[in-house]
Amino acid sequence: MSSLSQNQNKTQKKKKNSFLASNPVMRRLDSVDEFSESNAASYGGIAAKTAFFLLFCVAGILLLFVIEKPLMFGDIVNFNVYKFPVTLYTGEIIALIASVILGIVFQLLAFFAKATTPVTGALYCVTQGYFISFLVFKVLKGYEYLGALALAITMVIILVMAILYSTGVIRVTKKFKMVMLTLFVTMIGSSLLVLVGSFIPATQGLVAQIRNNLALSIGVGVIFIIIAALFLICDFDTIDHVVNDKLPKKYEWAAAFGLAFTVIWLYLKVLDLILKIAGNSKD
Numbered sequence: 001m002s003s004l005s006q007n008q009n010k011t012q013k014k015k016k017n018s019f020l021a022s023n024p025v026m027r028r029l030d031s032v033d034e035f036s037e038s039n040a041a042s043y044g045g046i047a048a049k050t051a052f053f054l055l056f057c058v059a060g061i062l063l064l065f066v067i068e069k070p071l072m073f074g075d076i077v078n079f080n081v082y083k084f085p086v087t088l089y090t091g092e093i094i095a096l097i098a099s100v101i102l103g104i105v106f107q108l109l110a111f112f113a114k115a116t117t118p119v120t121g122a123l124y125c126v127t128q129g130y131f132i133s134f135l136v137f138k139v140l141k142g143y144e145y146l147g148a149l150a151l152a153i154t155m156v157i158i159l160v161m162a163i164l165y166s167t168g169v170i171r172v173t174k175k176f177k178m179v180m181l182t183l184f185v186t187m188i189g190s191s192l193l194v195l196v197g198s199f200i201p202a203t204q205g206l207v208a209q210i211r212n213n214l215a216l217s218i219g220v221g222v223i224f225i226i227i228a229a230l231f232l233i234c235d236f237d238t239i240d241h242v243v244n245d246k247l248p249k250k251y252e253w254a255a256a257f258g259l260a261f262t263v264i265w266l267y268l269k270v271l272d273l274i275l276k277i278a279g280n281s282k283d
Contacts, residue, residue, distance in 0.1 A: 040246040041255070046239055049256030050263075056122040057264060060129020064137060071095050081139045082279030088138065096134055103127035107261075114254050121257040128264050135271060146278055150271040157225070157266060161232040170230075172237035180234060183227050214280050221273035228266040235259045 074090025088096075106124035110117045136147035164170045194210065197203035210216060235258055241247075242255045 039249050041242045041249050041252045043239070043243055045249060045252040046242070046255045046259070049252050050259050053121055053125045053257055053260035054263065056125040057129040057132070057260075060126035060131075061133040061136075063126065063130050064133035067095065068092075082275045084139050084141075084143075084275070084279055086139055086141075092138075096131070099127045099130045099134075103131070110257055117253045117257050121253070121260070124257075125260060125264065128268075132264075132268065132271070135275070139275065140278075143278060146274050147271065150267060150274050153270050153274075154263070154267045157229050157270070158232060158263065161229050162236065165233050165236045170233050172234060177234065180227075180230055183230075187224065187227060214276070217276055218273065221269065221276060224269045225266065225273060228262065228269050231262050232259075232266070235262050 071091035071094075072089045076087060076089060077093060078085065078087050080086065103124055106120045106127060109120040110124055113120070132147070136144055140146050161170075165172075170176075194207055197207040239255050239259065242251055
């Protein structure tokens with residue numbers, strides 16, 4: 001059988017299962033039917049572009065220190081995040097809200113307008129870096145080392161997932177992807193229910209009890225981390241398809257952003273869990 005026929009068969013198989021991919025970026029890659037013998041995607045190219053996106057995340061972390069003083073205007077607002085006292089100026093709050101909104105916009109653009117991914121993906125990573133910097137240097141003020149601890153744990157999880165995938169201990173089958181899809185939908189659905197419930201007077205008390213239940217909160221946090229870690233497996237599998245099926249090199253950007261997106265998401269989930277545990281230990 002010719003290589004072209006083999007690629008066509010692989011494409012047909014991928015199209016049947018494309019809706020099961022881990023995130024919109026990877027799902028779109030699974031349905032691509034373009035091939036290139038002379039200018040195909042490579043693991044090295046995807047790794048370099050993933051590093052490119054993560055460097056923009058670091059730039060976002062540093063951005064907080066660059067614009068910190070100019071944002072010190074307006075009233076001073078005091079509040080708690082997981083029992084950590086936080087003091088912000090109105091300008092800092094506006095910048096934080098803007099980073100969240102822009103993050104959502106750039107994320108959607110990077111997902112669905114793949115031609116813009118090199119730019120919108122980088123800008124998304126900047127917003128996430130800024131948000132991470134806020135959590136580490138504003139919320140965890142005096143406990144910044146916990147941000148480094150979260151990074152170390154995240155790197156260990158990535159390494160473990162890479163080993164489990166490369167050795168075949170975890171295989172990405174149709175059943176595996178279906179389980180991941182179910183977990184993802186359940187996670188999003190439960191988060192939305194809690195969010196909506198927090199605005200309904202009749203359920204506000206119940207939502208508050210759920211959020212204040214440390215054991216339940218930690219359990220949910222661990223489950224979210226496990227889901228994010230398993231999404232890495234799906235991402236690794238899709239990257240294999242991008243390289244082995246010889247998709248054009250331009251698709252390296254989408255594959256790299258998909259992986260960077262999952263890595264950042266995983267770090268935020270680990271950091272969130274550490275915040276909850278550390279905040280409770282302050283009592």
